[in-house]
Amino acid sequence: MTPHPLKHLLLLEQSGELSDRQQRVLDAELAQSAAAREMRRALHGLAAALPEPTTPPSPDAAAHIAARLAQTAPPAPHFRRPAQIILAAAAALALFLSIQTFRTHRPPTAAAPQLARVETEAAADHEWTDPLEDDFAELERLLLAISDNPFEFADL
Secondary structure, eight states, X not given: OOHHHHHHHHHHHHHTOOOHHHHHHHHHHHHHOHHHHHHHHHHHHHHHHSOOOSXXXXXXXXXXXXXXXXXXXXXXXXXXXXXXXXXXXXXXXHHHHHHHHHHHOOOOTTHHHHHHHHHHHHHHHTOOOOTTHHHHHHHHHHHHHHOSSTTSGGGO
16 A cells, blocks of 8 residues: 555544544555554654644534535536637637738838938937037136146046
8 A cells, every 4th residue: 555545544543534444454554564553653653742622622613524525516627628729729820820920011122211211311300419518618628728738637
C-alpha cells in the first residue's frame, strides 16, 4: 500500500471513522509492514502531544459538518475540453489573419517621398530655438571685453 492511502486509513482510525472493511485492510497492512506500524506509532504520538480543547464544540457543529459533506459539487460540464480547443483554434486563426493582413497592407510607395517632404517643411517652420541664446551670446561678448586673455574665461 502506498503511504497516502495508509495515512488516510490511520487518520480515520484515530478519529474513529473506520468502516469494518477499512479496519480489515488497515490490520492486514499493519501486520505486513513495519513502516506502517512505525507510521501508526508516530501518529499516535502526535495525537497524544496535542492538548485537549478547552471548550467543547457547539452542539450543532456535527450537523453543519454532515450537511456540508452531504452537499455535492455540481458536475463539471462535459463541453469544457471541446470549448477550450475551439477557443484556441479561433485565437490561432485570428492571429494568423492579423499577421497576413499586416504583411499585405503596405502604404503606397509614391506617397512616401511626398510625406517626407511635408514633414521636413513642417520641421523647418517649427524649428526650436533656444530663448536664452541671445543672452548667452551677450554674456560671452562681455567676458571677452573685460578679460585680457580671450581664452581665460573658457577655464571657468
